[in-house]
Amino acid sequence: MADSTTTHSSSLSTASSSSAFIQENPSLSRPPASQGQSQEEERESVMVSTAASMHRSGSRPQLDLSGAAIQGNFEERNPIILLPNQSDDISCMALDIGGSLIKLVYFSRHEDNPHKDKRKKYMKQRLEVPNGGRRSYPILGGRLHFVKFETRKLNECVDFIKCKQLHRGGEENAWNSGALQNENVVIKATGGGAYKFTDVFKEGLGVTLDKEDEMDCLVAGANFLLKAIRHEAFTHMEGHKEFVQIDHNDLFPYLLVNVGSGVSMIKVDGYGKFQRVSGTNVGGGTFWGLGRLLTKCKSFDEILELSQRGDNSAVDMLVGDIYGGMDYSKIGLSASTIASSFGKVISESKDLSEYRPEDISLSLLRMISYNIGQISYLNALRYGLNRIFFGGFFIRGHAYTMDTISFAVHFWSKGEAQAMFLRHEGFLGALGAFMSYDKHGLEDLMAHQFVERFPMGAPYVGGKIHGPPLGDLNEKISWMEKFVQRGTEILAPVPMAPPGTTGLGGFERPYSRGDTLRSDASAALNIGVLHLVPSLEVFPLLKDPKKYEPNTIDLADRSELEYWFTVLLEHLPDLVDKAVASEGGTDDAKRRGDAFARAFSAHLARLMEEPAAYGKLGLANLLELREECLREFQFSDAYITIKQRENEASLAVLHDLLMELDSMDEETRLLALIEGVLAANIFDWGSRACVDLYHKGTIIDIYRMSRKKMQRPWRVDDFDTFRERMLGSGDQKPLPHRRALLFVDNSGADVVLGMLPLARELLRRGTEVVLVANSLPALNDVTANELPDIVAEAAKHCDILRKAAEAGGLLVDAMVDCRDVSDDKFCSIPPLMVVENGCGSPCIDFRQVSSELATAAKDADLIILEGMGRALHTNFNAHFKFDALKLAMVKNQRLAEKLINGNIYDSVCRYEAAGSKRS
Numbered sequence: 001m002a003d004s005t006t007t008h009s010s011s012l013s014t015a016s017s018s019s020a021f022i023q024e025n026p027s028l029s030r031p032p033a034s035q036g037q038s039q040e041e042e043r044e045s046v047m048v049s050t051a052a053s054m055h056r057s058g059s060r061p062q063l064d065l066s067g068a069a070i071q072g073n074f075e076e077r078n079p080i081i082l083l084p085n086q087s088d089d090i091s092c093m094a095l096d097i098g099g100s101l102i103k104l105v106y107f108s109r110h111e112d113n114p115h116k117d118k119r120k121k122y123m124k125q126r127l128e129v130p131n132g133g134r135r136s137y138p139i140l141g142g143r144l145h146f147v148k149f150e151t152r153k154l155n156e157c158v159d160f161i162k163c164k165q166l167h168r169g170g171e172e173n174a175w176n177s178g179a180l181q182n183e184n185v186v187i188k189a190t191g192g193g194a195y196k197f198t199d200v201f202k203e204g205l206g207v208t209l210d211k212e213d214e215m216d217c218l219v220a221g222a223n224f225l226l227k228a229i230r231h232e233a234f235t236h237m238e239g240h241k242e243f244v245q246i247d248h249n250d251l252f253p254y255l256l257v258n259v260g261s262g263v264s265m266i267k268v269d270g271y272g273k274f275q276r277v278s279g280t281n282v283g284g285g286t287f288w289g290l291g292r293l294l295t296k297c298k299s300f301d302e303i304l305e306l307s308q309r310g311d312n313s314a315v316d317m318l319v320g321d322i323y324g325g326m327d328y329s330k331i332g333l334s335a336s337t338i339a340s341s342f343g344k345v346i347s348e349s350k351d352l353s354e355y356r357p358e359d360i361s362l363s364l365l366r367m368i369s370y371n372i373g374q375i376s377y378l379n380a381l382r383y384g385l386n387r388i389f390f391g392g393f394f395i396r397g398h399a400y401t402m403d404t405i406s407f408a409v410h411f412w413s414k415g416e417a418q419a420m421f422l423r424h425e426g427f428l429g430a431l432g433a434f435m436s437y438d439k440h441g442l443e444d445l446m447a448h449q450f451v452e453r454f455p456m457g458a459p460y461v462g463g464k465i466h467g468p469p470l471g472d473l474n475e476k477i478s479w480m481e482k483f484v485q486r487g488t489e490i491l492a493p494v495p496m497a498p499p500g501t502t503g504l505g506g507f508e509r510p511y512s513r514g515d516t517l518r519s520d521a522s523a524a525l526n527i528g529v530l531h532l533v534p535s536l537e538v539f540p541l542l543k544d545p546k547k548y549e550p551n552t553i554d555l556a557d558r559s560e561l562e563y564w565f566t567v568l569l570e571h572l573p574d575l576v577d578k579a580v581a582s583e584g585g586t587d588d589a590k591r592r593g594d595a596f597a598r599a600f601s602a603h604l605a606r607l608m609e610e611p612a613a614y615g616k617l618g619l620a621n622l623l624e625l626r627e628e629c630l631r632e633f634q635f636s637d638a639y640i641t642i643k644q645r646e647n648e649a650s651l652a653v654l655h656d657l658l659m660e661l662d663s664m665d666e667e668t669r670l671l672a673l674i675e676g677v678l679a680a681n682i683f684d685w686g687s688r689a690c691v692d693l694y695h696k697g698t699i700i701d702i703y704r705m706s707r708k709k710m711q712r713p714w715r716v717d718d719f720d721t722f723r724e725r726m727l728g729s730g731d732q733k734p735l736p737h738r739r740a741l742l743f744v745d746n747s748g749a750d751v752v753l754g755m756l757p758l759a760r761e762l763l764r765r766g767t768e769v770v771l772v773a774n775s776l777p778a779l780n781d782v783t784a785n786e787l788p789d790i791v792a793e794a795a796k797h798c799d800i801l802r803k804a805a806e807a808g809g810l811l812v813d814a815m816v817d818c819r820d821v822s823d824d825k826f827c828s829i830p831p832l833m834v835v836e837n838g839c840g841s842p843c844i845d846f847r848q849v850s851s852e853l854a855t856a857a858k859d860a861d862l863i864i865l866e867g868m869g870r871a872l873h874t875n876f877n878a879h880f881k882f883d884a885l886k887l888a889m890v891k892n893q894r895l896a897e898k899l900i901n902g903n904i905y906d907s908v909c910r911y912e913a914a915g916s917k918r919s
């Protein structure tokens with residue numbers, strides 16, 4: 001569908017009289033601002049990013065950059081930098097080389113360029129944003145990647161490291177290429193292979209492996225994950241996965257069971273405090289070894305896959321076989337309980353070839369899993385531990401394995417103990433080895449500083465062992481194309497059927513699931529890349545951060561998931577059109593658009609198949625995933641043109657609106673302002689219904705319709721309470737708020753005609769205003785980077801805004817037509833500031849906001865959340881320490897029914913005063 005707002009939006013018009021503001025007028029349009037980056041800017045970014053990384057740091061995996069100097073030409077894109085004081089050890093990776101698999105964890109740094117953004121720099125100074133928190137040494141942002149290889153294909157691992165230059169600090173470190181010799185490079189490694197393959201690494205990469213104790217590493221890795229990753233641990237019973245919130249103040253003691261080739265059971269009492277209390281030689285190696293002999297399968301995963309279709313009763317001797325089909329109820333054993341694994345074979349004179357490999361593999365899997373579960377529980381009992389965490393590559397996210405272990409623990413403990421699993425199960429040792437670099441700094445990190453992302457077309461991410469690494473975008477796209485070709489059913493997810501259970505005997509057989517995604521891609525999607533953003537913080541004004549849950553709609557409810565899945569899929573073609581157009585509609589853009597659509601659909605299909613595959617799933621996660629996917633295929637701002645056009649059209653009528661508002665008395669004006677925010681929230685390109693509307697009429701028609709719907713009472717209407725807090729009742733004049741945080745939403749009319757006039761009112765009343773906007777684009781939401789220019793334009797029409805913006809440092813660069821205001825009445829105008837929220841999504845998770853916002857929040861006593869994403873999908877039920885106003889128009893019928901028992905286009909004005917029962 002063509003972008004019809006190209007014509008319609010420009011009809012949002014100026015008005016000649018105040019009351020005519022919402023009436024039709026001649027159109028106004030201006031050419032869009034240039035989006036290109038000048039050569040000069042580009043050169044600056046190269047140099048600045050170089051300079052930005054040149055600060056000395058004691059944390060690892062960072063470098064000693066003291067005395068660093070660029071060798072050669074400054075104009076070069078990636079000039080070599082000499083690091084005269086760099087010590088030997090510069091690795092950003094660690095290995096766990098086991099008997100069957102090599103696990104690799106590596107860190108890549110973000111290319112942060114704080115100097116480029118003057119607004120950010122100014123705000124940091126103004127708000128005194130601390131650098132690096134409480135740490136004595138800073139940590140740069142970056143990403144933790146998880147990769148594995150088969151040990152017998154060691155050369156693939158060596159090639160991968162070489163290709164990514166991990167032994168030299170990572171490929172993104174251009175300074176390093178050719179500048180450093182690796183003779184003295186030391187890489188931390190654990191597992192038996194660290195001893196066995198020392199020479200291979202020395203010869204292949206010129207590096208020395210520094211051996212770390214395996215148990216130390218396992219425990220350090222598990223402790224790190226349980227503390228720093230939010231949805232790390234989960235239970236898995238009868239096909240149902242549930243994440244467990246671990247309180248890190250109450251983590252110890254616990255039993256860690258690492259199921260690798262063999263099994264170790266470790267009692268963990270604290271950081272670095274543990275004891276290996278038991279183990280068993282019957283583990284993953286046994287399953288693979290016996291499985292290979294008995295089934296002729298070539299790989300571990302093949303045997304596991306086979307077991308999905310097996311029936312172990314063909315091989316196992318069951319209680320019913322002994323008791324003529326009856327239960328042995330006196331001692332609580334059902335007929336289907338396994339009395340003896342493989343026991344049936346002795347009474348039959350059949351050859352191996354007469355048994356189905358499927359049945360054998362299932363029998364083997366059950367035998368080993370039950371045994372591990374049972375021994376683990378007995379050890380937990382022996383040491384009085386009621387939490388057991390299972391890790392290791394035997395489990396590999398396999399539902400039936402987890403169910404079987406859980407069943408054993410549950411059965412033998414009579415429900416007293418619970419088996420828990422770890423999402424990064426196979427990487428405990430490698431992570432622990434990574435942590436063992438001196439003064440790493442990662443130990444101090446908290447859950448909110450990690451953001452997990454699930455890139456598509458990056459098959460190395462924790463999945464099966466894959467071919468060459470995907471370096472650039474082009475490779476990613478081709479991978480996406482190939483991936484979809486191989487699994488054409490990817491868009492038809494297979495619903496999960498609940499497994500049959502036979503009571504005490506456990507499950508009859510595994511339920512099978514969609515095979516298409518079980519291939520290469522499935523495992524690759526189970527864990528993501530951990531983005532380390534040290535500047536993320538918990539929003540300090542949350543009333544109870546521990547109880548805070550951002551999502552309002554629970555997608556664990558299958559019908560909700562299906563509904564939102566369909567909504568997002570239906571929106572996809574239109575979004576792809578916009579994205580492709582935003583990049584000039586070139587063939588390259590079309591190819592990327594297509595790859596994006598495939599990638600996002602594949603993610604959706606995966607989540608439909610297993611909603612908890614990527615951690616706990618809420619609607620906010622789905623909406624963010626979409627934005628992340630767009631960014632992955634280099635669509636940096638799909639709605640850029642629409643946003644610019646709507647901003648311009650709205651700014652053109654702002655003056656008239658302000659005049660109209662100024663002619664009103666205080667009370668009428670406050671109501672008109674709130675109405676204005678609600679009405680203008682209709683300009684939302686993420687809502688299907690709204691996009692349909694834009695195709696049917698001009699923006700002015702829509703705006704008028706929207707205001708007409710503003711008749712009170714609104715569906716949720718706390719305006720009177722809010723008005724009383726603002727204006728008081730009778731002669732009592734309340735103190736104004738000290739500082740208000742206004743979480744703005746969409747570009748165009750929403751921010752210009754809705755939120756800015758409200759901000760102006762607060763400023764006029766003596767309240768400092770901080771406009772909080774997205775760090776990265778999402779749909780047509782306005783970003784923090786875009787706001788200063790919008791405010792500068794608005795300030796041309798309004799002295800209050802101009803004074804406030806000047807005071808808030810927003811007009812540093814803006815070419816404002818500064819009429820000299822000698823009028824004293826504006827002297828006391830408080831500052832208007834802009835901060836970024838740390839998000840790139842239409843929603844906001846208050847557990848992870850920018851340090852800039854967290855700092856600005858410390859002096860705030862009023863929070864205004866605007867829009868469906870931030871005030872309804874997320875945070876509708878959130879409570880804050882201070883007054884909170886949630887304003888949104890509901891632009892989805894189902895949500896309106898569900899949340900407010902209302903209808904599409906109803907309004908929500910929810911006010912919760914600090915200390916009130918609701919807040």
Ligand SMILES: CC(C)(COP(=O)(O)O)[C@@H](O)C(=O)NCCC(=O)O
Nearest residue numbers: 684686687688842867868869870892
């Ligand atoms: C993406 C959105 C949350 C954005 O809403 P906003 O925050 O801009 O008010 C919303 O448009 C939405 O939920 N859209 C999907 C539902 C639909 O198309 O009806």
Ligand SMILES: [Mn+2]
Nearest residue numbers: 745746781842
């Ligand atoms: Mn929005």
